[in-house]
Amino acid sequence: MTPEELRQEWPKIEPHLRVGDIILTHSRRKMDFIPRIIQHLTDSHWSHSALVFAAGDMLPLGGTIIAEAMSPTGVRVHNIKRYSDHPDDFDLGVIRHRKMAEEHRTDFVRDFMASKIDTPYDTARVVDYGFALMARKWFGVEKKITEIDPNRFHCSTFSHRAIHSHDVEAHPNEHAFGPADLVRGGEFEWVFNRQP
Amino acid sequence: MKGYSCKEHGLPKLAPADVVLIRHRKNLFRYCLRKFLGADWDHAALVVFPRQEDGSVEHTIIAEAINERLSRTERDTVTLHRLDKYLSHPERYDVGVRRVVTLNDEERFRVVYYMIANVDAPYWGWNKPMVVIALFSNRVRRWLLGRQRFSCSSLIQKAFYDAVSRNDRKKIVFKQDTVTPLILQELTSPGDLARTERMEWILDPNMV
Numbered sequence: 001m002t003p004e005e006l007r008q009e010w011p012k013i014e015p016h017l018r019v020g021d022i023i024l025t026h027s028r029r030k031m032d033f034i035p036r037i038i039q040h041l042t043d044s045h046w047s048h049s050a051l052v053f054a055a056g057d058m059l060p061l062g063g064t065i066i067a068e069a070m071s072p073t074g075v076r077v078h079n080i081k082r083y084s085d086h087p088d089d090f091d092l093g094v095i096r097h098r099k100m101a102e103e104h105r106t107d108f109v110r111d112f113m114a115s116k117i118d119t120p121y122d123t124a125r126v127v128d129y130g131f132a133l134m135a136r137k138w139f140g141v142e143k144k145i146t147e148i149d150p151n152r153f154h155c156s157t158f159s160h161r162a163i164h165s166h167d168v169e170a171h172p173n174e175h176a177f178g179p180a181d182l183v184r185g186g187e188f189e190w191v192f193n194r195q196p
Numbered sequence: 197m198k199g200y201s202c203k204e205h206g207l208p209k210l211a212p213a214d215v216v217l218i219r220h221r222k223n224l225f226r227y228c229l230r231k232f233l234g235a236d237w238d239h240a241a242l243v244v245f246p247r248q249e250d251g252s253v254e255h256t257i258i259a260e261a262i263n264e265r266l267s268r269t270e271r272d273t274v275t276l277h278r279l280d281k282y283l284s285h286p287e288r289y290d291v292g293v294r295r296v297v298t299l300n301d302e303e304r305f306r307v308v309y310y311m312i313a314n315v316d317a318p319y320w321g322w323n324k325p326m327v328v329i330a331l332f333s334n335r336v337r338r339w340l341l342g343r344q345r346f347s348c349s350s351l352i353q354k355a356f357y358d359a360v361s362r363n364d365r366k367k368i369v370f371k372q373d374t375v376t377p378l379i380l381q382e383l384t385s386p387g388d389l390a391r392t393e394r395m396e397w398i399l400d401p402n403m404v
Contacts, residue, residue, distance in 0.1 A: 053312075054309075054312050054313075058309045058312055058313070059309065059312070059313045060309075061313065063313060065312055065313075065315050076275065076276075077276045077312075077315055078316055079315050079316035081316070082316065107252075108252075111245075111248075111252045111253050114244075114245040114253055114257050114276075115252075115253050115254040115255060116254075117255075117257055117276050117277065117278060118277055118278045118280075118281065
């Protein structure tokens with residue numbers, strides 16, 4: 001979506017966001033190398049994901065608060081305006097879990113997000129994931145990715161584990177998670193700005 | 197005043213909208229700020245998600261207005277953190293907790309919602325050189341106390357002010373001798389939150 005389209009369309013969708021919706025971001029900034037590498041390696045438009053932490057249920061005057069795992073700060077909470085007010089710098093998409101009950105969003109997902117605030121960023125796994133993607137894309141070799149550290153997150157493992165916070169067992173897809181895997185997994189439906 | 201080595205499991209049960217007071221130890225500017233305020237406390241935060249025994253919320257989360265560098269280009273403003281951030285370092289921080297016991301549950305949640313709605317709001321810094329000068333001049337001190345905003349505590353005062361109905365506002369006025377709502381909401385300091393009779397101590401390290 002072009003910046004102009006985003007400026008016009010985003011205010012229409014934001015009031016309809018719900019806790020647990022996943023916000024996907026695409027960086028348009030020329031100097032943002034890491035997002036570009038992620039987009040290239042994953043063959044995806046998207047390079048980062050965040051979760052809606054508070055929306056109309058908590059914020060009667062409007063606005064949206066998101067929770068995200070970012071380097072170097074780890075899991076933090078921010079206002080979505082850090083992205084939505086800068087359509088020249090970021091494209092945004094929204095996906096929603098197809099089957100999540102409304103009470104799960106607040107009872108489980110938000111409690112999970114709140115519990116994980118200040119959890120460190122999983123830099124080691126992101127680097128390892130990056131090498132694995134390079135090995136697959138450039139050499140056709142499957143490289144084993146290190147096991148997940150349950151005490152650290154990167155953006156997509158945070159999103160994924162929050163959505164599945166009511167599942168006690170480990171989810172089998174979790175060992176290969178990037179924003180593109182969220183999009184292609186089939187669990188989510190597009191709410192806004194469908195892109196591969 | 198002695199610190200105590202106590203993480204969350206030793207704390208009394210906290211509630212949403214409990215006010216957390218912090219005293220920075222071994223910090224010259226914070227010492228000057230306390231002297232300027234005539235108070236034992238130099239920072240304030242608010243409990244938004246208390247830890248739950250069933251494990252659904254593993255850590256107490258507080259909302260606070262701070263001015264902390266996150267990265268080369270980014271600074272924290274109003275944000276959420278674990279209370280453990282302060283509890284885990286008793287050598288650096290003393291922590292106290294106060295509660296407005298006259299609030300009902302709905303009012304407490306409105307206070308919490310107000311804080312969350314203000315995540316990423318700007319931080320209004322305090323004038324450090326003037327605070328130091330004010331230590332040596334009562335005239336400067338009085339002048340500065342009449343106009344210095346304290347982001348951390350004034351945001352908490354605003355949250356309470358917004359949460360209760362007009363008729364109940366007297367129960368959440370934390371600053372003495374205020375003339376207007378603007379002065380109340382902008383100039384309430386951590387010392388005001390510590391001194392007010394509108395709150396009860398839930399955890400007072402002076403009593404440890």
